[in-house]
Amino acid sequence: MFKKQKATRFVRSGSRAPASKTPTTAKTTAAKKAAAMKPAAKFAAKSAAKSAAKSPAKSAAKSVAKPRAASAREARTHDVAVWDIDVHSGFVNRVLDAINRKQKLFRFVRIEATVPMGLTMSGRRTREIIQKLDPKTAEDPQLENSVWAEDIYPVARPILKSTGTDLLVCLLAPLIADRVTNPPFDRDGVEIDFFSVSSKRIILVSAYELRGYAAKAGRSFEACLALLIIAQVLAEYFDLEEHDDTRGCIMDYCDDRKDIVVLLKKMEICPHSLEALPDYARASVVKMIQAIREYTP
Secondary structure, X not given: OEEEOOEXXXXXXXXXXXXOOOOOOOOOHHXXXXXXXXXXXXXXXXXXXXXXXXXXXXXXXXXXHHHHHHHHHHHOOEEEEEXXXXXXXXXXXXXXXXXXXXXXXXXXXXXXXXXXXXXXXXOHHHHHHHHHHOHHHHOOHHHHHEEEHHHHHHHHHHHHHHHOOOEXXXXXXXXXXXXXXXXXXXXXXXXXEEOEEEEOOEEEXXXXXXXXXXXXXXXXXXXXXXXHHHHHHXXXXXXXXXXXXXXXXXXXXXXXXXXXXXXXXXXXXOHXXXXXXXXXXXXXXXXXXXXXXXXXX
């Protein structure tokens, strides 16, 4: 779930859970979405509220500025730093190198940084925080396998600044827990099983149980991890939203975590999601996914 607030169960940029989504389990769509959305998924409602609050003059000014901003994005390569906090992802470097050779829209580079002791451990403090926000979720035993996203962002922010990159991806071994709000989710509270989430240019990607899912899909772990990275990068950078149904598209919502096996097998982007991207980005995105799909250990 992705989340873009960006959260995806798979999520994606804090991908938001579609408002029409009805949970099939006790867990809300929000959690899976990435805590992945920017509250896009975790994000649409917030955007709508902001737009309504803006004065006509400001809106017009922003519209005038958009073409120039789009041209600037199109004209350069966007740097993405990848920080492996505790996944020990090993050969993911090879996949990122293959992606870099295939296109010039994004350039991925691994970085090293000191990890504060206990950063990804879910302990008493995490449970106390969630108890205040969502008492029912605080009783979920799965919480022991989750890291609180809001603990990671403050640590990652100075690293993003020091690298000078456009985005920073943080790779985490635990599940990701993050806030969800209604809308775009169906409730206010906390979800604890996002695959990825993102906020303000920082992306969190969880590798929890990903090795098992990769094996079921007949793919290498590092290729599957790279796919999750790409999906959340698109959600964060282009506000690309996930969809409810499982199509084998990298933007599948994966309300049921096991559905991720379907998209890991196919490794595609559906026509609808591709069309939602800016014209200048489409060919590069297709090439990135192709590079991952063709990767062999």
